[in-house]
Amino acid sequence: MNTTTQKTSCNLNFDSASLIKNRLSDDLLSQVAACGSLRSSSCRSAVWRLLLRCLPYETADWETTLSRSRNEYRNLKKKNLIDPRDEKFSQDPQFNNPLAPIEHNPWTAFFEDNELRDIIGKDVSRTFPEIEFFQSDFIHKIMSDILLVYAKENPFINYRQGMHEILAPLIFVIFSDVEAHEHAKENDELKTLTLQEEDLLNCLFDKQFIENDSYILFSAFMLEVAKWYEDTTSNNDDEIAKPRKEPFMRVQDSTGTTRLMEDLLDVGQLLQEIDPTLAKHLNSLDIPPQLYGIRWLRLLFGRELPLHDLLFLWDVLLIDRPIGPLVKCVFVSLLVQIRHLLLSSDYGGCLQYLMRYPPIADIDSFVKLARHYRNPKKNAKPNIKSNNFTHITVTGQSHPNQARSSRPTSKPTSSSKHQDPSILTRLEQVKNTIRDRSNTVSVPNSPRKEAKSSDNWSREVQLMEEQVSCLQLKLNEKDLVCSQVATAIEQVADNVREARSVEQCERLAAKLIDLSKILRSKKNPESLTNNRNNQSHQLRPRSRDQISHNNEMVDLTRRHPKM
Amino acid sequence: MLVLLIGDLHLPHRAASLSPKFRKLLVPNKMQHVLCTGNLCTRETFEYLRSLSSDVHVVRGDFDDDDGAKYPDTKVITVGQFRIGLCHGHQIIPWGDSRMLELLARQLDVDVLVTGNTFECTAVEKNGRFYVDPGSATGAFSVIKNSPPTASFALLDVQSDSIVSYLYRLIDDNVKVDRVVYKKPKN
Numbered sequence: 001m002n003t004t005t006q007k008t009s010c011n012l013n014f015d016s017a018s019l020i021k022n023r024l025s026d027d028l029l030s031q032v033a034a035c036g037s038l039r040s041s042s043c044r045s046a047v048w049r050l051l052l053r054c055l056p057y058e059t060a061d062w063e064t065t066l067s068r069s070r071n072e073y074r075n076l077k078k079k080n081l082i083d084p085r086d087e088k089f090s091q092d093p094q095f096n097n098p099l100a101p102i103e104h105n106p107w108t109a110f111f112e113d114n115e116l117r118d119i120i121g122k123d124v125s126r127t128f129p130e131i132e133f134f135q136s137d138f139i140h141k142i143m144s145d146i147l148l149v150y151a152k153e154n155p156f157i158n159y160r161q162g163m164h165e166i167l168a169p170l171i172f173v174i175f176s177d178v179e180a181h182e183h184a185k186e187n188d189e190l191k192t193l194t195l196q197e198e199d200l201l202n203c204l205f206d207k208q209f210i211e212n213d214s215y216i217l218f219s220a221f222m223l224e225v226a227k228w229y230e231d232t233t234s235n236n237d238d239e240i241a242k243p244r245k246e247p248f249m250r251v252q253d254s255t256g257t258t259r260l261m262e263d264l265l266d267v268g269q270l271l272q273e274i275d276p277t278l279a280k281h282l283n284s285l286d287i288p289p290q291l292y293g294i295r296w297l298r299l300l301f302g303r304e305l306p307l308h309d310l311l312f313l314w315d316v317l318l319i320d321r322p323i324g325p326l327v328k329c330v331f332v333s334l335l336v337q338i339r340h341l342l343l344s345s346d347y348g349g350c351l352q353y354l355m356r357y358p359p360i361a362d363i364d365s366f367v368k369l370a371r372h373y374r375n376p377k378k379n380a381k382p383n384i385k386s387n388n389f390t391h392i393t394v395t396g397q398s399h400p401n402q403a404r405s406s407r408p409t410s411k412p413t414s415s416s417k418h419q420d421p422s423i424l425t426r427l428e429q430v431k432n433t434i435r436d437r438s439n440t441v442s443v444p445n446s447p448r449k450e451a452k453s454s455d456n457w458s459r460e461v462q463l464m465e466e467q468v469s470c471l472q473l474k475l476n477e478k479d480l481v482c483s484q485v486a487t488a489i490e491q492v493a494d495n496v497r498e499a500r501s502v503e504q505c506e507r508l509a510a511k512l513i514d515l516s517k518i519l520r521s522k523k524n525p526e527s528l529t530n531n532r533n534n535q536s537h538q539l540r541p542r543s544r545d546q547i548s549h550n551n552e553m554v555d556l557t558r559r560h561p562k563m
Numbered sequence: 564m565l566v567l568l569i570g571d572l573h574l575p576h577r578a579a580s581l582s583p584k585f586r587k588l589l590v591p592n593k594m595q596h597v598l599c600t601g602n603l604c605t606r607e608t609f610e611y612l613r614s615l616s617s618d619v620h621v622v623r624g625d626f627d628d629d630d631g632a633k634y635p636d637t638k639v640i641t642v643g644q645f646r647i648g649l650c651h652g653h654q655i656i657p658w659g660d661s662r663m664l665e666l667l668a669r670q671l672d673v674d675v676l677v678t679g680n681t682f683e684c685t686a687v688e689k690n691g692r693f694y695v696d697p698g699s700a701t702g703a704f705s706v707i708k709n710s711p712p713t714a715s716f717a718l719l720d721v722q723s724d725s726i727v728s729y730l731y732r733l734i735d736d737n738v739k740v741d742r743v744v745y746k747k748p749k750n
Contacts, residue, residue, distance in 0.1 A: 085722070093740040093741060093742035094739070094740050097718075097729045097731075097740045098565055098718060098720060099593065099718065099729075099731070100588075100740070101587060111593055114592070115592075
């Protein structure tokens with residue numbers, strides 16, 4: 001594949017080989033990142049490092065840059081992580097012992113760090129508890145060391161809670177790229193490269209230097225995010241910076257004292273411009289962005305999205321640096337996404353939705369929406385459907401709002417009316433009609449029985465919601481598989497054009513059959529469709545069929561209690 | 564991991580207070596564990612040790628009866644890879660006899676045995692086990708010694724496969740520190 005096709009078509013693979021083959025530039029990388037092809041690629045960490053200028057675009061300079069920055073971290077670590085048992089210190093027990101109160105005792109510095117080390121250790125052990133990768137001692141050690149070195153190198157920021165959640169995805173990306181590279185080496189997938197190019201990749205994805213590379217990427221990343229971690233209130237010498245506390249003052253009344261608060265004020269204004277109804281609703285409930293948004297900004301939405309979606313969002317953020325404006329747009333689009341939920345909830349319900357953001361089903365259209373707000377002229381507004389699983393949280397537990405007493409019956413259908421009636425909204429309507437009917441059951445035989453049947457209803461509805469979310473997930477999965485197969489088929493088509501001998505054709509035919517097998521194994525009856533668009537068109541009606549079938553099932557059970 | 568070994572304070576019967584030099588060294592947030600060989604004699608002394616670390620282990624000395632606290636005769640504490648046995652030592656007859664100490668260490672199946680009652684600060688390795696005696700922290704007088712004893716305590720820096728023990732002695736009102744390293748033998 002050459003650069004021209006790379007630029008025109010967005011669904012091509014962008015892997016570590018294409019890193020070397022292509023002339024790297026901002027344009028190319030932002031195209032690649034924006035269309036989401038980094039999601040299945042094995043060089044996301046390299047692209048991030050390029051975008052954050054940890055690596056030069058000139059591949060020839062990589063080796064020197066890498067060795068220089070890796071050495072730098074090694075020195076920083078030696079300087080900042082003091083081990084009093086080290087040979088380099090005086091071994092005279094009179095001076096080098098844990099309790100000696102004299103100066104220059106290495107133990108004094110060691111004890112000073114201990115407190116910070118404890119705090120970091122506690123946070124690190126709680127990183128992404130639902131993902132097994134972050135539970136190993138190896139990763140914990142790396143993370144603690146990086147955070148400690150960073151805190152000591154940047155004393156004006158120090159360590160603040162939340163940094164570990166920024167670091168974790170970075171380590172994850174670097175680690176998985178290294179793994180992918182090792183795997184590719186084992187399977188001889190790097191044959192197309194010359195020996196020199198392979199050495200370059202070996203140097204780039206070196207297992208030895210995961211910690212060093214993570215630190216470099218982390219400190220570059222923090223340049224973008226650090227402003228939200230600054231704490232000016234601790235600087236007592238500057239009296240003006242101190243927030244003035246007045247009686248009966250609310251969070252949103254204080255003028256921005258830190259940059260975090262200033263940005264959150266901006267977000268509030270942006271929301272006012274984009275969606276005045278929602279802004280008014282939240283204002284009347286006294287829920288300003290300052291209340292829930294601190295975590296959203298500091299973790300860069302780390303708790304609002306599942307990890308794989310988060311990485312894609314960060315891809316998009318990194319191509320639009322400084323990331324501030326786009327982050328604000330993402331913030332607002334998160335709110336707009338769940339506007340129908342927020343508008344129909346009371347104070348507690350709203351807070352629950354904001355504190356535990358319901359997962360987004362289709363991240364692509366969400367990102368498009370955010371980019372539309374960032375630059376309305378350049379990026380078209382996507383067709384937004386109701387896009388969230390309302391009944392679960394990001395960690396997969398059932399959403400606390402489910403347990404809350406039923407929502408106000410006057411559901412604002414206006415919000416969903418002007419939108420495209422997607423599967424989920426349609427279902428929502430069905431669900432509501434069922435609820436209404438269950439409420440108006442005519443003269444029950446006994447109150448006990450009535451309670452039972454409404455109980456049945458809520459269970460049925462919950463079941464239905466679960467089924468729908470499963471279907472949506474499957475759909476997303478299939479979409480991904482289809483797009484990958486489509487790219488493979490395109491590649492084969494290219495090869496067919498170039499093929500000369502019968503043997504080659506034979507081989508390509510075998511490959512095509514393999515691809516069809518992949519499609520078949522996903523239980524697609526239309527397995528031999530060669531086009532991605534075709535595929536997805538044929539998939540959609542099918543899933544609708546299934547849903548209508550589910551509705552029938554619900555109807556059956558509805559009749560049942562009456563009998 | 565730092566472990567403080569201290570004992571035979573005999574406050575307030577045989578000594579008025581802990582030396583200010585020692586008090587200056589013993590500050591909170593440094594030691595993770597405190598092991599005391601007994602003869603605290605009062606509740607207040609125990610509270611003082613508690614102020615140094617939240618994890619305090621005490622065994623019964625021969626003068627600990629009257630205070631109401633029921634300390635055990637022996638105790639085994641696991642720190643890192645090491646089993647540390649703790650005993651005051653007045654039960655071991657003859658007092659301070661090395662062969663009887665080895666017997667106790669085998670009985671408790673410990674890597675390190677900490678005993679007191681001799682008023683002599685020592686740390687020796689014998690047959691793959693480590694025997695530490697922190698001595699008397701106040702330098703209280705002893706019935707079995709002719710000269711007045713030296714005030715002393717000990718500190719263990721427990722690492723993955725070795726222990727570095729620091730012995731703190733108060734000689735002529737100056738703190739002298741010695742170091743003895745013990746490596747866990749590979750079976």
